[in-house]
Amino acid sequence: MNKWLETVEPLVYESRIKVPYTWSVGEVGSRFLIELRDHKKIYGTRCPKCNIVYLPPRKTCSQCFFNLDEWVEVGPQGTLITYTLVHYESSMMPMKSPFAYGIILLDKANTGLVHLLDEVKSEEIKTGMRVEPVFKDERTGDIMDIRYFRPVR
């Protein structure tokens, strides 16, 4: 069979996998995203046993398996833990390259949030720099209600 295939152009079938989808964000996600949308506030959940404030908020402490229901307002400012400057394009990326991602440890939170960095020259981005969120004017209750983080000036 393989020899025959060498005499013709192998066919490919071109299509796509695309399925509209609706994810429930749950009680914790709803509270987090409603605070973002309605008050431009960022909330995490705190484990009283481990004293860890989780961002994004969780319902369960990953360390001790405790059910979390204590809410803590975090940030809005924070510290940049790590970053990368991106030089290629992909259709899921919300910005044209070059642009930067960072992991930000918001004040009072104990876990980092991955997000975009902007309003900063690439050579000025430094680990440890202080950053703050810039919110969208018209917010819809999703993580992109934070447009990006920028240096605190």
Next chain:
Amino acid sequence: MERTAIIGIGMTKQERRKESETFSDMVFEAVTKALNDAEMTIKDIDNIVTGCNDFWDGRTISSMAVGDASGAWDKNISCVEGDGTFVALYGLTRILSGSYRATLITAHSKGSESISSLITNAMFDPIYTRPLGLDAITSSALQAKCYMDKYGITEEQCAMVSVKNHRNAKNNPYSQLPMDLSVKDVLNSRRLADPIKLLDASPITDGACAIILADEGMAKRFSKHPVWIRGVGFCADAYHLGDRDLAECKSLEKAAKTAYRMAGIENPFKEIDVAEIYDAFSYQELMWSEGLGFCEKGEGGKLVESGKTEMGGSMPINPSGGCLSAHAVIAAGLIRIAEAVLQVRGGAGKRQIPDVKTGLAHGINGPCGQSHCVWILGE
């Protein structure tokens, strides 16, 4: 642990685009080779575990789509959605349960058929992370920066891994990118996401692998050269990247300790003769070398500089060329196991390390090495 052996291995050539073959064609080729290698027929196999990922395959329940190619008709078939080392782990537990005697393990993917950035973006949380467009390259870049900053690892040291592994691939007829490169070539290659450049990253690859696991009785009956499983360890870290200290690989340290304890290994650097580890990016070989205890924390860069991880060194890493030279996702970890089997048997051809008694194979699953699986194989 009851004695279990790997008695057959088979793999396809790993290529950028296997346009003439479906993914089940590739699996059939690997399975046929593994059966021939074990001098078995499909009738001697009593159960099958496939490694498939529905997103990479572009269809759900992709495991069933390779059933025929795996000879699964009328047999017990199950699936692991993850790297081949974890697929083999499930197969091993099935034999250890006493319910099965000979398990066929397969793993495959065709990276060429989709858009890698979109597929790997889909591994992230759809609410909090996916809308950012993060993918395997950009998330690994965040980890690389974290790790390199903390321990003073240089881009040159990472580039040395790429140079070494692409050169090793020249000895491996199954690899995709055998190349003579200089450190400068790697440093000057196209920037993807700092500090990762094109030649620090593994390629898009099509490929499949199959291995056959057997209990002691079956192994002795069929195989002249069984390779015994002396230890296995696995461990998972948190899913959200921000929950983890990305400069560390605690789950690998734990997985390695478990595998070493089981195998009775006290000094891995001395007692392991060759290692096939999951270098999806050049920095990962350095980081995982530390996690595996081949050197102290933060000394991964010095380890590659020392030349000890070269073909002729005292701890050769990735004589196959590693994932940097061919990276069929899902299959890649199983290929690491198959390569370690060849090394222990003394059948690795031009890439053979002399006198291998103990080999290590390592795989990862999830973003930035969220979980790790470590295998110790021996004569």
